[in-house]
Amino acid sequence: MAKFKNGFSQSCSFCGKPAAATRRLIAGPNDIFICDQCIAVCQTVLDEEKTTPQPIQLSEVPTPKEFKEYLDQYVVGQDYAKKALSVAVYNHYKRMSLPTRTDRSNDDIQIEKSNILLMGPTGSGKTLLAKTLAQKLKVPFAIADATTLTEAGYVGEDVENVLLKLINAANGNIAAAERGIIFIDEIDKISRRSENVSITRDVSGEGVQQALLKIIEGTRASVPPQGGRKHPNQELIDIDTTNILFICGGAFVGLEKIVEARIHQHTMGFGADVDAFSDEQRCELLNQTNPDDLVKFGLIPELIGRFPVNVALKELTREDLVRILTEPRNAITKQFQASFALDNVELEFTSEAINAIADLACSQKTGARGLRSIVEKLLLDSMYEAPSISGAKKLLITQDMVHKKHNPAISLIGEQKTA
Incomplete structure (x- = not known):
């Protein structure tokens, strides 16, 4: 001792x-x-x-196939999007494995960062894809909402607060944060009001796009440690964004019409009915998006150039929703079964009940995001009663229960605890 x-x-x-x-x-x-x-x-x-950041070894970075196989365990469908994301993320971290040279000559090749733009309807899995990639890489991951950002000096959050979320996710480790992933959602909501350059202050649209340019491309940014707006003489956190991967997502409602109009501009009005796109047609059109289409939608050319990888996601079908409920490692039904097991309850869903839940989500047009809400409401009474009933219990969810013809709580078997 x-x-x-x-x-x-x-x-x-x-x-x-x-x-x-x-x-x-x-x-x-x-x-x-x-x-x-x-x-x-x-x-x-x-x-x-x-x-102190340690150099990334290329052998430590999963291959695109390994990325894709990992994503398949958590994300249903979206095969093209998963393949494109896997290649883009692999290339990004392969770029980071190159040794840093201060004596770089003009002949040395510098690999630029490839940020990713995801386009797809709500509930199609944009956030889940980005979060699962970060989970596989074991790097800090942060989610930001573009609609809360404003141009510096105005009421709202400065764009540097996006970096603060990543620093907090890394528990204050700046070196780890500088290799993390940031997902900026609702990027389509900050489109400028018209294709022409604004002559007035568009502080939550074009102004935010301008402010995002530098941190997305790569710069040394100064971040207020407590968030909010910067003040004179305030101590700031310095962070290099050169190796931070930015993934932006948005629904981009109406973009497919712009793409269709460009493709069929020489058809003298005999093109497809833009109000009657199927999901397959919409996804196919979005995958043909070029920078001019995004400019017409309202993104500035400088920001578009910083997202060379554009990926369109399909709207989830009823069959996809059924698979989401049961197949992934973190499937919603598996989560609730694990939760009920802590109260000594065996939870089981019939196949008809699973199909009924998927039908409800389809009718509400909320995608995978709406599935949890439906199951939460369905099991509310059971979750209320389960802890108060002693002994082994079983709860079987049927189609009639989903349609509210029977209360799931009555299926709990056991004796009421006595005081």
Whole structure:
């Protein structure tokens, strides 16, 4: 057991200074001693090593096929989107594996960052795809909402607050945050009001797009540690965004009409009925989006150029929703079964009940996001009653229960706990 030595006869084996009233020695084996000041220096060195970024080894980065296989475990459908994302993320971290050279000559090839733009209806899995990729890579991940951002100096959040979310996700480790992933949702909601350059202040649309340019491309940004707006003489956190991967998502409602009009501009009005696109047609059109279409939609050309990878997601079908309820590793039914198991309840869904839940989600047009809400309401009474009933219990969810013809709570079997 190491002990403190306050006597002055011993000296530190590291710095050689003797013990003193302000210098305490800790004894080790074989009469080895270290003073508290040397311990503090060692702790500082260890802390610096933790925050010093280590070069990424290409062998440590999963291949695109491995990315795709991992995504298949959590995300149903969207095969093209998963393949495109897997390649883009692999290329991004492959780029980061290149050694950093300060003496880079003009002949050296510099691989630019490939940020990703996801286009798809609500509930199609945009956020889940980005979150699952970060989970596979074990890097910090942050979600930001573009609609809350405003141009610097106006009421709302500055764009640097997006970086603060990532720093918080990395528990304050700046080096880890500089290799993380940021997902900016609702990017289509900050489109400018018209294709022409605005002559008035568009602080929540075009102004935000302009403010996002630098941090998305790569720069050293200064972030307020408590969020909010910057103030003079405020201590700021410096972070380099060069290796942060930005994934932006949005529904882009109406973009398919712009693409269709461009493709069929020479058909003298005999093109497809733009108000009657099937989901397959809409996805196919969005995958043919070019920068001019996005400019007409309301994104500025400078921002479009920073998202070379554009991926369209399909609207989920009824069959997809059924699979989402049961197949993924984190399927909704599996989550509720695990939750009920903690209360000693065996939860089971009939296949007819699963189909009925999927039908409800389709009628509400909320996609996968609406499935949890439906199941939560369905099981509310059961979750209320289950902890109060002793013994083993079983809850079977049927189609009639989904259609509210029977209350699921009455299927709980057991004796009521007595006071």
